[in-house]
Amino acid sequence: MIELHDIRKSFGTLEVLKGIDLTINKGEIVSIVGPSGAGKTTLLQIVGTLDRPDSGQVFFDGSDVSQLKERQLSAFRNKHIGFVFQFHQLLPEFTAVENVMMPALIGGANMADAHQRAMEILDYLHLADRAVHKPSELSGGEKQRVAVARALVNRPQIILADEPSGSLDTQNKEELHQLFFDLRKELGQTFVIVTHDEQLAITTDRTIRLRDGMIE
Numbered sequence: 001m002i003e004l005h006d007i008r009k010s011f012g013t014l015e016v017l018k019g020i021d022l023t024i025n026k027g028e029i030v031s032i033v034g035p036s037g038a039g040k041t042t043l044l045q046i047v048g049t050l051d052r053p054d055s056g057q058v059f060f061d062g063s064d065v066s067q068l069k070e071r072q073l074s075a076f077r078n079k080h081i082g083f084v085f086q087f088h089q090l091l092p093e094f095t096a097v098e099n100v101m102m103p104a105l106i107g108g109a110n111m112a113d114a115h116q117r118a119m120e121i122l123d124y125l126h127l128a129d130r131a132v133h134k135p136s137e138l139s140g141g142e143k144q145r146v147a148v149a150r151a152l153v154n155r156p157q158i159i160l161a162d163e164p165s166g167s168l169d170t171q172n173k174e175e176l177h178q179l180f181f182d183l184r185k186e187l188g189q190t191f192v193i194v195t196h197d198e199q200l201a202i203t204t205d206r207t208i209r210l211r212d213g214m215i216e
Helices: 040-047 070-080 096-106 111-124 140-152 170-187 198-203
Strands: 002-011 014-024 029-033 055-060 081-084 158-162 190-194 206-211
Touching: 002 040, 014 040, 029 040, 029 170, 029 198, 040 158, 040 190, 070 081, 081 140, 096 111, 096 140, 111 140, 140 158, 140 170, 158 170, 170 190, 170 198
Parallel strands: 029 190, 029 206, 081 158, 158 190
Antiparallel strands: 002 014, 002 055
């Protein structure tokens, strides 16, 4: 599904990724672990087309997306990739359902369709009764589940998560991790998760260990 070939990335004189080759298969749950500064988030951003490598190629289903222009890349990302971040990054002035609707509206859905899709996902995640609440009125676990709903609203092929449970307590962390596996079972989602949580990493299908910009 995703293939990375000889991915290299530097920031100034600092070489962060030093020739990464990686294949991620459809329906896999893959964790990326390693010490701070190993290049985990940079790698995830390149997989998610949020950043471009200095050299190397990124393939989705056989197509080299690293050759796409910015507008094409933005449209591709909106349709095929969902993102979940450590601190949810919900817009505080909007309700839960409005936050979830955003990617669908950006992708060209009309208001009614976007709202329906958002409510279906919130209902699936047992959040329908929180739909009209703003982020300040939600618990930490609820905020992160809303963020997962937002990532799912366009039915992407892959979900990329950067320390998704890093700000959660133990119970909410375990519930979020279980949710990823439930979504894979029910919806066939592929997950790539950057994490420092070894308990999560050992439960994933495969663990990629980065050190000094290389896969160990």
